[in-house]
Amino acid sequence: MTILHTAVFTFLISMVPVLELRGAIPFGVAGGLTPLAALAIAVVGNLVPVPFLILFTRPIFQWLKKRGRVRRLIEKLERRAFRKGEAVRKYAWLGLFILVAIPLPGTGAWTGALVASMLDMRLKYAFPAISLGVVAAGLIMTLISFGASHLLG
Numbered sequence: 301m302t303i304l305h306t307a308v309f310t311f312l313i314s315m316v317p318v319l320e321l322r323g324a325i326p327f328g329v330a331g332g333l334t335p336l337a338a339l340a341i342a343v344v345g346n347l348v349p350v351p352f353l354i355l356f357t358r359p360i361f362q363w364l365k366k367r368g369r370v371r372r373l374i375e376k377l378e379r380r381a382f383r384k385g386e387a388v389r390k391y392a393w394l395g396l397f398i399l400v401a402i403p404l405p406g407t408g409a410w411t412g413a414l415v416a417s418m419l420d421m422r423l424k425y426a427f428p429a430i431s432l433g434v435v436a437a438g439l440i441m442t443l444i445s446f447g448a449s450h451l452l453g
Contacts, residue, residue, distance in 0.1 A: 301331060303331075303333065309328075310324045310325070310342055311344070312345065313327055313342075313345075314342040314343075314344075314345030315345045315348055317408075317410040318405065318410075320409060320437075321343070321437050321438050322403050322404075324338070324341075324346070325338045325342045325438060325441040325442055325445050326445045329442075329446060338445070339441075343438045346409045347409065347434055349410070350413045350427060354427065355423060357417035357418070358417050361378065381414045382418060384399060384406070384415050385415040388421075389419065393425065393428075393429045396415065396421070396430060396433065397429045397436070399433065400412035400429070400432075400433025401432075401437050403440050403441050409430055416429075
């Protein structure tokens with residue numbers, strides 16, 4: 301695989317829910333990207349879906365809930381977002397940043413955008429918190445990936 305292919309796949313992996321930066325940065329570093337390049341590519345890729353998620357999640361969920369078969373799934377996702385949103389409601393901008401910045405399963409840009417959408421946070425308020433959280437999570441993952449690659453290589 302060429303460096304260009306690795307860069308493209310790093311970008312695409314960072315856009316996938318659950319994987320996001322946690323999967324993209326180690327993939328990029330293992331594929332030969334410098335840690336800084338993997339970080340930059342993954343951060344940009346991870347942020348691409350965020351505005352769309354914030355703006356369109358609620359209207360899409362409302363539309364889907366009118367379709368009987370997916371109503372339970374949508375309601376489950378909404379409950380999950382509201383549970384995760386408790387800290388965000390309490391600490392506002394800082395809570396959203398922390399939710400996104402901790403690179404663990406169930407956190408990240410997708411979860412942050414879903415929570416922001418469910419809490420009716422405006423894009424101009426939520427996007428900076430999510431962006432800084434993505435950068436923080438990316439730095440953590442880069443340090444982990446860079447350290448691991450040096451220990452193993």
